[in-house]
Amino acid sequence: MSNKEEEFVVGADGLDTDREKDIGQHIGYRYDVNLVPDLKFITPFLQKYIDKMGWKDLNWLEDVHMGYEEDQAAVFDRNINGWVTIPDSIKLPDNQQERDMIARELLIKFQMSENHPMVDLNNAYRKF
Amino acid sequence: MAKLKQDKSHEMGLHEEQLKGRTQQRFFSIDESENLTYFHSFDVDTSKSATIDAQDMTPREINREIRELMEKGIGDITVDNPMSRHGVGVGILNRLNLTFSDSLGYFGCGLIDGPNVHIKGRVGWSCAENMMAGTVVIDGNAGSTFGAAIRGGDLVCKGSVGARTGIDQKGGTIIVGGKTGAFSGFMMQRGRMIILGDAGMNLGDSMYDGTIYVGGEVEELGVDCVPGEMTELDIRYLTEKLGNYDMKAPNGIEKMQKYVSGKTLWNYDNLEPNEKKLIL
Numbered sequence: 001m002s003n004k005e006e007e008f009v010v011g012a013d014g015l016d017t018d019r020e021k022d023i024g025q026h027i028g029y030r031y032d033v034n035l036v037p038d039l040k041f042i043t044p045f046l047q048k049y050i051d052k053m054g055w056k057d058l059n060w061l062e063d064v065h066m067g068y069e070e071d072q073a074a075v076f077d078r079n080i081n082g083w084v085t086i087p088d089s090i091k092l093p094d095n096q097q098e099r100d101m102i103a104r105e106l107l108i109k110f111q112m113s114e115n116h117p118m119v120d121l122n123n124a125y126r127k128f
Numbered sequence: 129m130a131k132l133k134q135d136k137s138h139e140m141g142l143h144e145e146q147l148k149g150r151t152q153q154r155f156f157s158i159d160e161s162e163n164l165t166y167f168h169s170f171d172v173d174t175s176k177s178a179t180i181d182a183q184d185m186t187p188r189e190i191n192r193e194i195r196e197l198m199e200k201g202i203g204d205i206t207v208d209n210p211m212s213r214h215g216v217g218v219g220i221l222n223r224l225n226l227t228f229s230d231s232l233g234y235f236g237c238g239l240i241d242g243p244n245v246h247i248k249g250r251v252g253w254s255c256a257e258n259m260m261a262g263t264v265v266i267d268g269n270a271g272s273t274f275g276a277a278i279r280g281g282d283l284v285c286k287g288s289v290g291a292r293t294g295i296d297q298k299g300g301t302i303i304v305g306g307k308t309g310a311f312s313g314f315m316m317q318r319g320r321m322i323i324l325g326d327a328g329m330n331l332g333d334s335m336y337d338g339t340i341y342v343g344g345e346v347e348e349l350g351v352d353c354v355p356g357e358m359t360e361l362d363i364r365y366l367t368e369k370l371g372n373y374d375m376k377a378p379n380g381i382e383k384m385q386k387y388v389s390g391k392t393l394w395n396y397d398n399l400e401p402n403e404k405k406l407i408l
Contacts, residue, residue: 027394033318034339034388036365045162052164053223053262054174054244056372060261060280063299063318078260078279082152112163115156122168 030068031096037062038097045105058104066096066103075103077110080117084110169222169242172203182216183209190216198222214252217245234271237264240281253290256283259300265373272309275302278319284373291328294321297338305375311350313340316389322366324377332387336394340387341366343377349387356388 015021037058050058067074069083073092077084084107086092092099110116165171178197182190190207194217197205204225210216214233217226217240224243228236231249241260250268257276265284272290275283280300288306292314299319310328313321316335326344333350340353341362366381377384 028391033337036320036339036361038361038364039368048162049164053242054225055263057368059263059282060300062301062320063280087158106158108164109158109162110156112166113156114167115154116167117152117154119167126168 031065033063033065035065035096035100037100041095041097041101043101043105046101046108049108061104061108064100064104064107066092066099073099075107077107079111165223166221166242170198170201172198172201172222172224174203174223174225176202177204177206178202179206179208181208182211182213187213187215191218194220194226198224210249212252231268240264250287251285255285256281259283269306274304275300278302280319282369282373284375286373286375288325294319297321301369303369303373303375307344310347313338313353313387314350316340322369324370324375332389334393335389337389337391341384342387343379343384346385346387352390352393353387354390356386358382358384358386362386 015024015026020027039057046058046061053059064075067076069085073086074083075086086106090102092102180190180193185193190213194205203223206227206229208229210228210230210232212231212233215235215238216232217228217237218235219239220226220243221241222243226243226245228247228249232247232251232255234252235254235257236247236251237245237255238257238259240256240262243262245262245264247264247266251266251270253271254273254276255266255270256264256278257273259275259278259281261281263282263284265286267286269287270285270289272292273295274285274289274293275297277296277298278294278300279298282301282303284303286305289304289308291309291311293304293308293312294302294316295311295314297313297316297319301320301322303322305324307325308323308327311330311333312323312327313332313335316332316338318338320338321340323341324343327342327346329348330350331342331346331348332340332353335350335353339356363381366384370376370381
């Protein structure tokens, strides 16, 4: 994680409103879930993916953002209802748009991997 | 709690330890081969096409035929004479170009993850419910609960839609070229809804998160739905998105109104249960 991001995510307590201060707990997400993507930051891998799928934009990946699992940068995988953590070796930029693109690329690589839990579930439960 | 006899209790599946969620760790290399489709999906070629005449087929037969064609590697399928049948084009977890030459009934194209569907007609209730990814474009009008519980992808109706559009929306983008009925965006949790025409009463009622853009008049806002500030990024996003489907805002994108959640219904903090006990 970069210094600025660490300050934002790990350093800040996230207690802004009176209610949050009363309960000592941050309410809501720790990133902007409504942030629409800026396609000028798209990576070559993501461009290849959307071309293959026949889409003109990021489609379902518009709702994928870089989040945080405890204090680790992570991306949520809806197919397994769990977080995929970003390795420390990846240096993350301070720009949320660029971070989101990295999250999307990592998520696609995980979902399409042979090691994804859906492969086991598919083998075990697929009926037809 | 009385000490349970270990051997017997464990045989019965009973344990004393505190219950916790299960965790599982999986590792993968980000440098491994660049596979762009699900491991279990069919490898289809979109230059290979086939046509199904659904005149005398049941919905189950139509869905099975689509699947069998995908298994053969065909990536461009046209279904002629769908006869407004219900529940067709469902459960497709594959990249595919699918065209219906006429209208569909209820629950068309539900539970899909990946295909690009074009419906050259109208659709009944709950079109593309629980859609995960892909695009669904409808040339005509759509019934109620259009895109119910949609999680991702683009769902486009070029005409007008009924009530409760995008009820329980959890992601994705719903675009309506005409008007939308009452309670659109009800219990919306995430994603975007773009209404180019007017919206009926109680727009965005009890919405938890997400964004609604409206080009026409709003009859009445629902509980906790409030106007938001349109940004330059929003305008750029809407221009690109509408351009992808050859659609235009009647009064221009700059004049569209953005609505978001007021977040006054966000009541799930750890102190609330204790406060409720005190009151009761």
